[in-house]
Amino acid sequence: MHEFKYIGNELHCETVKISDIAKKVDTPFYLYSYKTLLDHYYKLKKAFSSINPLICFSMKANSNLAVLRALIKEGAGLDIVSGGELYKALRIGANPKRIVYASVGKTDKEIREAIKNKILLFNVESVPELDLINTVAQKLKRKVDVSLRINPGVEVDTHNFIATARQDNKFGLDLDTVKFLFSNLKRMSNVNLIGVHIHIGSQITESHPFIEAINIISSFVDELKKDGVRLKYFNIGGGLGIIYREETPQTAQGFAKAVLPYLKKLRLKIILEPGRFICGNAGILVTGVLYIKDTRFKRFIIVDAGMNDLIRPALYDAYHEILPIVESKFKSQNLEKADIVGPICESADFLAKERPMPRLESGDLLAVMGAGAYGFSMSSNYNSRPRCAEVMVIRGKFYVVKKAESYKDLVKGEIIPKVLR
Numbered sequence: 180m181h182e183f184k185y186i187g188n189e190l191h192c193e194t195v196k197i198s199d200i201a202k203k204v205d206t207p208f209y210l211y212s213y214k215t216l217l218d219h220y221y222k223l224k225k226a227f228s229s230i231n232p233l234i235c236f237s238m239k240a241n242s243n244l245a246v247l248r249a250l251i252k253e254g255a256g257l258d259i260v261s262g263g264e265l266y267k268a269l270r271i272g273a274n275p276k277r278i279v280y281a282s283v284g285k286t287d288k289e290i291r292e293a294i295k296n297k298i299l300l301f302n303v304e305s306v307p308e309l310d311l312i313n314t315v316a317q318k319l320k321r322k323v324d325v326s327l328r329i330n331p332g333v334e335v336d337t338h339n340f341i342a343t344a345r346q347d348n349k350f351g352l353d354l355d356t357v358k359f360l361f362s363n364l365k366r367m368s369n370v371n372l373i374g375v376h377i378h379i380g381s382q383i384t385e386s387h388p389f390i391e392a393i394n395i396i397s398s399f400v401d402e403l404k405k406d407g408v409r410l411k412y413f414n415i416g417g418g419l420g421i422i423y424r425e426e427t428p429q430t431a432q433g434f435a436k437a438v439l440p441y442l443k444k445l446r447l448k449i450i451l452e453p454g455r456f457i458c459g460n461a462g463i464l465v466t467g468v469l470y471i472k473d474t475r476f477k478r479f480i481i482v483d484a485g486m487n488d489l490i491r492p493a494l495y496d497a498y499h500e501i502l503p504i505v506e507s508k509f510k511s512q513n514l515e516k517a518d519i520v521g522p523i524c525e526s527a528d529f530l531a532k533e534r535p536m537p538r539l540e541s542g543d544l545l546a547v548m549g550a551g552a553y554g555f556s557m558s559s560n561y562n563s564r565p566r567c568a569e570v571m572v573i574r575g576k577f578y579v580v581k582k583a584e585s586y587k588d589l590v591k592g593e594i595i596p597k598v599l600r
C-alpha cells in the first residue's frame with residue numbers, strides 16, 4: 180500500500196498533484212510520501228508489538244536526512260554500514276544506543292568513531308575485524324558490545340546480487356568459527372560477545388527461509404547455553420520483500436505470525452533491520468520525456484533520468500512499474516512496446532524494456548514506482564550528471580529535502596596539480 184494514487188486524471192502523492200511539484204522542481208527528482216513511510220514502519224512495529232523489538236531502519240536503503248529524521252522521531256533505531264552513515268545518523272540526532280553497525284570492511288577509523296560515540300552494537304563479520312575492534316577498544320580503554328553475524332547458509336529465492344546467506348557469500352561467519360570465538364572469549368579482553376546477527380538477503384517474499392535461519396540460530400543458542408554462555412540480542416536482519424510487479428510478499432502481520440513463535444522461544448531481545456519494506460514503496464522517481472526515437476527495430480522513449488539516478492534495472496534487472504502522471508495518456512490510446520531509456524552512454528542505461536506504452540511527447544511526465552529504496556542512495560555522478568533533487572510530501576505540502584546538485588558540486592574537491600597548470 181502506498182500514497183501515490185490517481186485523483187481525477189492526475190497522479191498525486193498523498194493530496195499533492197505531482198505535476199504541480201514538477202512546475203517548481205526540475206525533473207528528474209525523487210518524491211517521498213511521509214505518510215507511506217510511517218505507515219510501513221508502524222505496520223512492522225504493530226505486527227511485532229508482543230515482543231517489542233528494536234527496529235533499526237537500514238540506512239543504506241535511503242539515507243536522506245528527512246527520511247531518517249521522520250523515522251527516528253517515531254522511535255526507530257538505525258542499521259549503519261559506514262562512518263558516513265554514522266555521521267548522518269548523528270547529524271539527525273539519532274540515539275547512538277539505537278544504532279547497530281554491520282559491514283564486512285569496517286576501518287580502524289570507523290571503528291574508533293563508532294566506539295567513541297557509544298553505539299549499541301557492532302555486527303562483526305570476520306575474525307580479524309573482531310581482533311581490530313578489541314584492539315581499538317583497548318586503546319580507548321573501553322569494553323564494547325558485539326554481535327557476531329552468522330552466515331546460516333540458507334538459500335533464498337531472490338536475485339543473486341542480493342542473496343547474502345549462501346555459503347559462498349562474503350558476509351558473516353560460519354558456525355564453526357562462531358563456536359570457536361565463543362569458546363575463546365578470554366582472548367578478547369575488551370569486547371563482550373552478547374548477540375548473534377543474520378541477514379539472509381533482500382526482497383524475500385516468503386517466510387520459510389527466515390524460519391530455516393532462525394532454527395539454525397536457535398540450536399546454536401541452545402548449545403551456547405549448555406556451555407554457560409548467555410546472549411542478550413538476536414538480530415534477524417532485514418530482507419522483507421515488497422511489491423514491484425506481481426509479487427505477493429508476506430505482509431508484516433503474516434511475517435510476524437510465521438516467525439514470532441520461533442523468536443519468542445529464543446528469549447532474547449530481537450532486533451529487526453528493515454530497509455526496503457519501510458521506504459521502497461514510499462518513494463517514486465519522477466522523470467520527463469525528452470525524445471521519442473523510432474528505429475526499424477524498436478521505439479525508444481528517452482527520458483531525463485538515467486542509470487546514474489536509478490541503477491536497479493541495470494544492476495539487478497529490476498522491474499519498476501512506470502506510470503504516466505496524466506492517467507488518460509495511457510487509457511485513450513493503443514499501447515505499443517517501447518524501451519524507456521536514459522541519456523547515459525551505456526546500453527545498460529534503461530528504466531524499462533519492452534514496456535507497453537502510449538505515444539508520448541517531449542515534456543510528458545512519468546513516475547517510476549517503487550523507487551524509494553536503493554534509488555537515490557545508489558545514485559552517482561556518472562557521465563558528470565549532477566544528482567537529482569529529493570522531495571517529500573508531508574501533511575499536504577511538499578518540501579525539497581535535498582537540492583539537486585549543481586555543476587559546481589561536480590568538481591568539489593578536485594585539484595589540478597601545479598605541474599599540469
Ligand SMILES: Cc1ncc(COP(=O)(O)O)c(C=O)c1O
Nearest residue numbers: 237378381417418452453454455
Ligand atoms: C546487514 C543488513 N541489514 C539490513 C539490510 C536491509 O535489507 P532490506 O532493505 O532488504 O530490508 C541489508 C541490506 O543489504 C543488510 O546488508
